[in-house]
Amino acid sequence: MKFSFTHDQRLFAEGLRDLLSKQCTPTHVREVWENQTGHLPDLWSRLTEMGVLSMLVPESQGGMGGTLIDAVLLFQELGRAAVPGPVLEHMAVAAPALAHSQWAPALNDGTTIATLWVDTGPYVAHAQVANLVLRNEAVITGFSSTDVHGIDGGRQLFTISGGSESAASAQVFGLPASDVMALASAAYLIGVSESMIEVAAEYARQREQFGKPIGSFQAVKHLMSDALLKVEFAKAPTYRAAWSASTGSPTALRDISMAKALASEAAYRASRSTMQVHGGIGYTWEADLQLWMKKSWALMRAYGDATYHRRRVGASVLHG
């Protein structure tokens, strides 16, 4: 038994972190929120070049041939930077699911941008930047979209209508799209939570009240420690879920649900505690914290919330 990532897996994740620290700063994310474009075209090109978007596409089909174990740290890095746009949807589901279809070349080189319509919700995130929507057994193109005003400016929500459908599979490694997205979101939420905690810790080191940094007060320390605790204990279950999903384990769906439930709750706790540590500034549009908070509030509900997933775990372990 060996519960760790390889040197190469870590190195790739570090490379992605490095790229995102330059090309996906809070300023970049905020631009997307404000210009309503839904994503960062330059970053999209760089993610394509680096092989992030085709990580799960087989090598024979022009991809990186990675597994969900290879991808899970990348999802987490994407979350740390609150990357806007349909990166998860494209990378985790559409590109690998359509790897043997006519769309594969354009999905791999990023010229076609895909998003998903999963059965856990009526809305299609990122529809305005996508040329292709994958839904159940169909690919939809040429649709029109209506903004339904999602809370997260980096993950705008739409309903879609019209367009033409053609048959396709939305399975990845034998798993339904919604489950692969639950796993990807769990890892992404861990990254989101890590960033919120880092941002709030830095604020607590700087901000002074009563003549001392607020981070020296136990009430603040304990809020922060409890937030970190939930995030740290969501990690191993999320990595295990990636392993189960990659190896065709019979417990893959249970393990994904456990990850999504824990990561969703950890992210919510982190959002509440870190906003509280920020005080008044945490309640402003100006504070960057909201870029991650709203991402956590969006993704903790998407692809099944904590209650939905906890009940699925319960159905497996209590009735089994």
Add this chain to the structure above:
Amino acid sequence: MDLNETAQESAFRSEARTWLEANVPTSALPSFDTAEGFALHRKWEQKLYDGGWSAVSWPVEYGGRDADYIMWLIFEEEYYRSGAPGRVNQNGIFLLGPTIMEVGTQEQKAKFLPSMASSEIVWAQAWSEPNAGSDMASIRSKATRDGDEWVLNGQKIWASRAVWADWCFGIFRTDPTAERHRGLTFILCPLDLPGITVRPIAQLDGDTGFAEIFFDDVRVPVANTLGEENKGWAVAMATAGFERGVSLRSPARFTEAVKRLIHLWKTYGDPTDTALFDAVADAWMQAEGYRLHTYQTVTGMLEGRTIGAEASLNKIFWSEMDVRIHEIALQILGPEAERMEGPSQRWVDGFLFSLSGPIYAGTNEIQRNIIADRVLQLPKGM
């Protein structure tokens, strides 16, 4: 990443299971915090030792099997699965033992480790004092040098197992001019020496699991110093790290408790109560999450990483989880949960014991401070 067991690990598991199934007492032993129970637990430890199972992660020369941390976790899973007795010498085998291996002299290793593995000597810990609880650095018990001997004076409290144990380990102030965590020395001391008075303290459950120890001109050889003189704090912190980290509360304890909880829910739980269903499912996730987290931690240790302040995260997690598991069980038991016997006995006992978890080995509030200071790098307070 490969979460399947290797052939060697599976073989080890089945060897442990076979031995335990053949040797675990068929009925539960009395509490080891009673005279009779203590003696029976010591006997059980000797049986474990004879089978080579008392300290599997220790080197063979000291009575272990050189098992790596993964195999140790596998052994623990089998141990709890078998319903074997609690480990009366856990202060020795899991806390002091690894510390002696890390900082002890060859003589100390040869003298103390084999008798610890066989539980010929059962160890108590003697760290806290009436005025040094969470604030352990304000220790006042002192050791004064007289030739080749230390002369110990002072008072220790909350000394687990001290009522029946043979030896204790603790830290004493050896440099009276030094303050706080400086000038302390880690000393090993027999509990039957002249000048020692052990006064049992009844715990919340009525058993005398801990005690006060009074030292009145107690003489021990200087050779009983563990680590360097006046550097006892660092030695104690290493021991505390083992305690908070992976060794004292192995995940199997909780995964087994949750299996029993699920059984209890199936037997007595209202199946239409969705809040209860969610609570039991959540307890399963907590225990499973702790198990996975531990496997990840020990893989890291095998790959050369050390466990630092992260150990404080573990301590908070398992202690709060333990309370939660028992709260849910008592909720399922309803009116039965008021009784100290019958179907609720084990759960009520367990609930009382679980309440000590957030307090001992450093309160969870102290752990939160440690995490904030050392993991999150927040400014020191107070």
